[in-house]
Amino acid sequence: MDEKTTIYDIAKKLNITAATVSRALNDNPRISKKTRDLVKETAAKMNYKQNKLALALKRGKSYNVGVIVPHINRNFFSSVIRGVEEELYPQGYHVIISQTHEIESKEIETINTLLNAQVDGIIMSISKATIGVEHFSRVLKKNIPLVFFDRKKDIAGVSSVTVDDFKGSYLATKHLIEQGCKRICHFSGDQALDIYKNRFEGYKKALLDSNIEFNEEYVTEVMSDLEDGKKTIQKMMKLKNPPDALFSSSDFAALGAIQQLKADGIQIPEEFCVVGFSNEPFTKFMELSISSVDQSPKEMGRMAAKVFLEQVGDSQNVKIEKKVVLSPKLHIRKSSSRK
């Protein structure tokens, strides 16, 4: 049970050959699934991995990959992480997660910690507050693959996986127009981040394409929470020409707006239509289910992991920049279905 466990120990324990153990651990299809599972289980119990890791460390590989997200408690981020794990676990990697809570110094510290822990790669979505890029350069200098997903900065040598936010917003806004809405307001996010800028641009383009004049008063930057959604829609409804629809770049703010509108006696979707962004599970759970743009987070995680796998192990590949853009999907639900 100590660090000296070898495949021979496992073979002895299970009364099979070391070659079978080795093949089973490498998922060789010539070995039955039952045996493969048994060998893996036994290896884990005998702490075989630890041994392999010690060996790997000597070779400069830890088989650990760090994933950094602003918050783990958003469905979008936890689903991306799930995708990363699904892709990396079968390759023998372990995934270590950290959250920054949108604080730049925390992001910098996390990267330092992961570099010290000798991770083989970092897959991350940057914090809203991040301005500096030195901490990213530090990763690249160590020849460790860095992959951004969703929220990114354009840095030479850094690959990214994003969703086409412009298209998602365009689809959502176009849909609201098709429902007969004419005064569509928009809850935007920090314009320093591409994702929110692109969502804003997609919204504007859809208005333009339908000959609806863009009205600055209808756009406000909100925090991604219920309270700010409530407050912001209240202000909007006090305008001379109050809006008749909302496209929110946050599902949480959209839900806050809906709660406020309903409290004020406004019928949804008859008098007012709402579409959110991210397809958080609660949007589907609600009795008045909320239309939302899905960003395929699991697929995004899998793609980010694949990009990492392409780069790791092949030092020639580390600096190859790959930009993957996924296509979003609009889920139309009760909050915007006038039929």
Add this chain to the structure above:
Amino acid sequence: MDEKTTIYDIAKKLNITAATVSRALNDNPRISKKTRDLVKETAAKMNYKQNKLALALKRGKSYNVGVIVPHINRNFFSSVIRGVEEELYPQGYHVIISQTHEIESKEIETINTLLNAQVDGIIMSISKATIGVEHFSRVLKKNIPLVFFDRKKDIAGVSSVTVDDFKGSYLATKHLIEQGCKRICHFSGDQALDIYKNRFEGYKKALLDSNIEFNEEYVTEVMSDLEDGKKTIQKMMKLKNPPDALFSSSDFAALGAIQQLKADGIQIPEEFCVVGFSNEPFTKFMELSISSVDQSPKEMGRMAAKVFLEQVGDSQNVKIEKKVVLSPKLHIRKSSSRK
């Protein structure tokens, strides 16, 4: 900006004394908050932490703490993690998160990985599938504090922070009885885990105290998801004496049951009352809001971190067993309010 950054470099950069830098980094109240923040920000940017970590590693401390949970995407677990972070960050610790997806071999691997990464402690909630305890012994042998929260095993030398599940269930069931419900069914969980066993016991005791006969047919083990909640309540409603209330040890299964009951034309709470467990945010979001038992997850995380802090650094303390039990709180909402 490399690994040789010292407090003198930070002092030079900010044109203050090294003593001030040291005091600021140690949160000495004699230094103004503004200066402390500036010094910390600068230290992080100059990668001072990395240096401190290298030093710490030599002394056998990494200032990393591993948190292991079954799933990061449950509000209960992400809130506990938040509590752990809030308590540990000010002490200079970094929190590394891993999820097991309820798979024992994954839990074992994670512990091996964290031990290799030389974490200073492990705070965790065990997976449903975990039977063996060797991996926990390995942690103890290395004199690394191990703290269980919520889901635990009774192991000598391991502290734990839990909520009084028995009491939570008792309160929930008693409340249903007070609403006039007489045939209360229970969605339970894996009885090998204390938390689910205690919830079941609390339910039974409340029935007993109200002279309501316990009916085995009214108890089923469910998965914590919508689908299983739907299926299970469908079966229950086909009994000769169908139940008139549900106390579910899972909010997700409770929501599934509500959706199914409503689809079948049953009025909630008039004809059927429902109480869940965990106080997931969606229980409050719903128009038909769901009553639920709150487990004070943030407080649980803070307590677990405090227990860790008491044990770390004082080798005399590592083996002191501390059992903290928090009190649950029942939130009564529409799904069980007949008034």
